[in-house]
Amino acid sequence: MSTTASTPHFTPDPHSYARPAEVSVQHLALTLRVDFEARTLAGHATWQIVNHTNSTELLLDARDLLIEEVLLGDLTGEPTEFSLGTPDPVMGQPLRIAIRPGTQQVTIRYRTTAGAAALQWLTPEQTAGRRHPFLFTQSQAILARTWIPCQDSPGVRFTYEAHVQVPAELLALMSAENPQARNEAGAYSFRMAQPIPAYLMALAVGDVVFEALSNRTGIYAEPVTLPVATSEFQDLEKMVAAAEELYGPYRWEQYDLLVLPPSFPFGGMENPRLTFVTPTILAGDRSLTSLVAHELAHSWSGNLVTNATWNDFWLNEGFTVYFERRIMEKLYGRSYSDMLQVLGNTGLHHTIAELGAHSKDTHLHLDLAGRDPDEGLNEIAYEKGDYLLLTLEHLVGRPALDAFIKQYFAQHSFQSMDTASFVTYLRRELLDKTVGLEEKLQLDAWVNGPGIPAVAPAVHSTRFEAVAQALNNWQHGTPASELPTSSWSSHEWVHFLHGLPQGLPAEKLAALDAAFGFTQSGNAEILAAWFPHTIAAGYAPADAALHHFLTHVGRRKFLTPLYKALLATPNGAERARQLYAAARPNYHSVATSTFDVLVGTA
Numbered sequence: 001m002s003t004t005a006s007t008p009h010f011t012p013d014p015h016s017y018a019r020p021a022e023v024s025v026q027h028l029a030l031t032l033r034v035d036f037e038a039r040t041l042a043g044h045a046t047w048q049i050v051n052h053t054n055s056t057e058l059l060l061d062a063r064d065l066l067i068e069e070v071l072l073g074d075l076t077g078e079p080t081e082f083s084l085g086t087p088d089p090v091m092g093q094p095l096r097i098a099i100r101p102g103t104q105q106v107t108i109r110y111r112t113t114a115g116a117a118a119l120q121w122l123t124p125e126q127t128a129g130r131r132h133p134f135l136f137t138q139s140q141a142i143l144a145r146t147w148i149p150c151q152d153s154p155g156v157r158f159t160y161e162a163h164v165q166v167p168a169e170l171l172a173l174m175s176a177e178n179p180q181a182r183n184e185a186g187a188y189s190f191r192m193a194q195p196i197p198a199y200l201m202a203l204a205v206g207d208v209v210f211e212a213l214s215n216r217t218g219i220y221a222e223p224v225t226l227p228v229a230t231s232e233f234q235d236l237e238k239m240v241a242a243a244e245e246l247y248g249p250y251r252w253e254q255y256d257l258l259v260l261p262p263s264f265p266f267g268g269m270e271n272p273r274l275t276f277v278t279p280t281i282l283a284g285d286r287s288l289t290s291l292v293a294h295e296l297a298h299s300w301s302g303n304l305v306t307n308a309t310w311n312d313f314w315l316n317e318g319f320t321v322y323f324e325r326r327i328m329e330k331l332y333g334r335s336y337s338d339m340l341q342v343l344g345n346t347g348l349h350h351t352i353a354e355l356g357a358h359s360k361d362t363h364l365h366l367d368l369a370g371r372d373p374d375e376g377l378n379e380i381a382y383e384k385g386d387y388l389l390l391t392l393e394h395l396v397g398r399p400a401l402d403a404f405i406k407q408y409f410a411q412h413s414f415q416s417m418d419t420a421s422f423v424t425y426l427r428r429e430l431l432d433k434t435v436g437l438e439e440k441l442q443l444d445a446w447v448n449g450p451g452i453p454a455v456a457p458a459v460h461s462t463r464f465e466a467v468a469q470a471l472n473n474w475q476h477g478t479p480a481s482e483l484p485t486s487s488w489s490s491h492e493w494v495h496f497l498h499g500l501p502q503g504l505p506a507e508k509l510a511a512l513d514a515a516f517g518f519t520q521s522g523n524a525e526i527l528a529a530w531f532p533h534t535i536a537a538g539y540a541p542a543d544a545a546l547h548h549f550l551t552h553v554g555r556r557k558f559l560t561p562l563y564k565a566l567l568a569t570p571n572g573a574e575r576a577r578q579l580y581a582a583a584r585p586n587y588h589s590v591a592t593s594t595f596d597v598l599v600g601t602a
Contacts, residue, residue, distance in 0.1 A: 010155050010156065010308075011155050011309055011312075011416065012309075013154075013308070014309065014369035015090075015091060015309065015369075016061055016142070016151060017059055017060075017061050017085070017093075017095075018059050018060060018151035018152070018156065020153070020156045021052065021053075022051075022053045022055045022057075023051045023053070023055050023057070024050050024052065024156060025047045025049055025060075025150065025151050026048045026049060027047070027048040027160065027161075028047055028048075028150070028158055028162075029045070029046040029162075030161070030162040031043040031045075032162070032164050032165070032203075033164075033165045034164065034165065034172070039119075040113070041111065041116075041147055042110075042111035042112070044107055044109045044110070045149055045150075046074055046106070046107040047105065048104060048105055049103065049104065049106060051099070051101055054101040055099070055101070056098065056100065056101065057096055057097065057098060058097040058099050059095070059096055059097075059151075060094070060097065061092060061144075061145035061149070061152035062145050062149045063092025063145045063146045064092065064114075064115035064116050064117070064146050065095075065113065065116075065149060067082060067095065067108060067110050068110055068111070069108075069109040070082040070097050070106065070108050071106070071107040071108075071109075072100070072105070072107075073106075073107065074105060074107055075107055077107060080099065080106075081097075081098040082096060082098065090142075091142065092145050092146070095149050110149060112147050116147050117143050117589040117590070118137045118143035118144060118146045118147050119135065119136075119137055119146070119147055120135070120138070120263060120264075120589070121133065121134075122136075122261055127206065127222060127261045128222045128225045128261060129207055129222045129223060129224050131207060132170060132206060133170075134204075134205070134207070134260075134261055135203070135204065135205040135206065136202075136203070136204040136205075136206075137201070137202050138264075138265065138276075138588060138590055139198065140199040140200075140269065141199060141310050141372075141373040141374055141377070142310075142373060144199055144201050147201075148198070150198045150201075153197065154198075154306050154310065155308040155416040156198065157195035157414060157415075157416070158195055159193055160176070160196075160201070161189070161191050162174055162190040162191075163188070163189050164189075165186060165187050165188075166186045166188070166205045167186055168182075168184055168185065169207065170186065170205050170207060171206065171207070171208050171220075172188040172203070172205045173203070173204045173208070173274055174190045174201075174202060174274070175192065175196070175201060175202040176190035176192040177190060177191050177273070178190070178220075178256065178273065178274060181209075181210065194251065194252065194414060197306055201271075202274065204258055204260070204274075204276070207222055207223065208220045208221060208222055208223075208258065209221070209223050213230065213233065213237055216237070216240070217237045217240060217254075217255050218254075218256045218257075219233055219257050219258075219259065220257065220258040220274075221259040228282050229257070229259045229279075229282060232281070232282050232283070232286055232289065233257060233286075233289065234286070236257070236292065238331060239293055240255055240296060242327050242330040243293075243297060243299070243300070243327055245330070246326055246330070246402065247323065247402070247406045247409055248300070248409055250299060251299070252273050252303070255275070255299065256274050257274075258275070258276050258277070259279055261279070262278070262553050262554060263553075264277075264278045264588065265555060265556045265588040265591040266278065266556065266557075267291045267294075267555060268295040269295070270299070270302055272303050275295040280553060280555055280558070281524075283490055283523045283524075284522065285489070287489045287490035287491065287523075288490055288523075288525060296324075297319075297327060298316070298320050300319075300323065300409050301319035301323055301409070302316040302317075302320060304409055305409055305412045305413065305415060306415070307416065307417065308416040308417055308421075309418065311376070312365065312366075312417070312418050313366065313373075314364040314365070314366075314380070314381040314384070315418075315419065315422055316381070317381040317382040318381060318382065318384070319385065320382075321344065321382050321385065322385075322386045322389040323405075328340060335461070335463050336463075336489075338459070338462070338463070338464075339461045339464060339489070339492070339495070340491065341461070342459050342461045342464055343495065344383045344386065345383065345387070346498070347379045347383060348382075348383035348384055348387065349452075351378050351379035351380060351383075352380075352450075352451055352452070358450045358451070359450060361375070361380065362384070362450045362451055363450060364380065364381070364385060364419070364446055364447045364448075365419040365447050366380075366381075384446070384452065387452065389401070390457065391441060391453075391456050391457060400430070401430075404426075404429055408429075419447060426443070440455065441455065442454075442455050463491075464495050466484075467488070467495050468499065470483045470485065471500070475501070480514075480515035485516070490526060493523075493525075494529045497526065497529035498529055500512075500533060505537055506537045506538060509533055509542075510539070513541065519545050524553060524555070524558060527545070527558075528557075528562065531546050531549065531562055531565070532561060532562065534546065535565040535566055535572075536565060536568070538569070546562070546579075549562075550562065550579050550580075550582075551583040551586060552586065554586060554591055556590065559587075559591065560598070563576055563580070563595060564598070566579070567598075567599070573599075573600075577600060580595055
């Protein structure tokens with residue numbers, strides 16, 4: 001899929017109005033002022049463009065932006081005509097700009113509006129330190145267009161520079177080369193020399209400080225959170241080194257983490273050079289850091305080789321899940337990664353059951369045209385994609401698969417990949433070299449068929465087998481306090497809680513709570529697995545902790561099953577609406593777009 005400027009290849013993207021095969025963006029110079037009082041970003045975006053077809057029109061994506069002026073050239077250039085098309089609630093509007101065949105730069109003066117779905121503005125009370133406001137962006141999948149007029153398709157890459165003005169007491173960070181300390185003027189400059197797609201554009205502004213972990217890794221966090229975070233992520237450099245040993249050099253120079261306030265809607269976001277992570281992984285025992293391995297792996301699968309459209313999302317996530325578990329195995333052993341594989345596989349089966357065994361939404365290659373691409377952000381892309389690679393490993397062996405993956409990343413660096421092109425590459429470089437291998441793999445059934453092909457190998461975990469035995473013993477009368485749980489990780493506890501029978505009465509839950517202190521756990525994964533049982537049983541001692549969790553944690557993975565559990569109880573709809581009304585101001589729009597429909601607004 002290599003391309004040149006004269007013969008560009010862009011896979012048609014149903015979620016972008018842009019026509020990059022005619023005119024594509026190449027470099028962005030962005031200048032913004034962050035206004036916490038007005039909750040707006042204001043400034044200008046100067047795009048360097050390449051006109052492949054002598055076109056007289058540049059099309060960009062925009063949503064809920066106030067476009068003030070468009071100039072040909074830089075800020076000193078002449079004004080040109082522009083128009084915004086009919087708004088679509090998901091895709092926003094096409095921004096049509098009149099250009100000349102020889103135009104090389106276009107500058108757009110604009111500001112964001114209250115509807116900018118990528119931006120979350122937090123009050124001081126919504127942060128860990130409770131002293132200063134906080135802003136962060138979440139651009140994936142197609143929300144970059146709500147804070148930057150851009151060609152918002154994962155198949156379009158560009159380099160960028162930025163100048164951002166913020167209040168003097170706050171630090172600004174981006175998915176770019178970052179400052180490691182505040183300056184008195186609140187003025188920050190950024191540079192991203194490697195080309196990235198728009199969904200990896202990121203900005204965060206807050207009371208954060210930095211601590212280096214190695215000469216290329218470090219942690220940004222609020223001052224009150226930093227000591228816990230640096231302890232939790234001490235193995236970060238080891239993770240980067242392990243990833244490089246597997247699949248080649250890290251191509252982004254620096255790898256830092258930014259620990260966000262709890263309202264962040266995802267576990268993590270793989271913004272280049274600066275992964276955003278949720279504080280819900282700060283378990284105190286480094287047991288949830290596989291999420292960091294996942295975001296790190298995206299530095300190869302996703303950031304380096306990117307899905308061309310959101311229909312090809314599995315190419316980002318399937319490879320990343322497989323890579324993540326290989327990193328964790330390298331650092332902590334096969335028994336550890338086996339637990340992650342079983343947990344993921346369980347989630348995959350649940351998702352297939354929820355979507356329907358014959359649903360086209362369980363295909364790896366999706367058809368999301370006319371829908372919000374967020375509908376494809378589920379376990380199919382992640383776990384079915386991983387399961388395909390695991391099956392391939394089972395058939396060809398690790399050395400052959402590792403050589404293929406390493407070559408795949410090297411040959412397609414800083415390019416996009418669609419499913420059809422990947423299948424062609426996979427056949428040529430691996431499958432066609434062994435007679436009958438594609439038939440054994442059942443490749444088309446994975447990519448274009450529902451569910452899980454029968455060829456998929458079984459997954460198991462010896463550590464989970466011990467958990468199952470303990471659970472069985474408890475069900476047959478062994479007191480909870482006598483179960484051999486002292487060495488269990490978070491994953492074993494979650495597996496134990498998932499294995500509890502449905503409909504346990506409150507007194508049984510009370511006995512478990514007395515032995516293990518689930519309700520008072522500081523571990524978000526454990527709480528998220530515990531609360532569905534307490535909700536179903538009407539276990540009142542957990543109500544206050546549930547209320548606190550729902551109103552302080554914004555991670556959609558945890559919240560969705562809890563609201564569903566509430567809705568499934570008698571009079572649960574009213575309780576869910578009341579809790580949601582209290583919690584909603586703390587959630588990002590990515591989460592509220594889900595829960596406004598699921599729960600309804602009071």
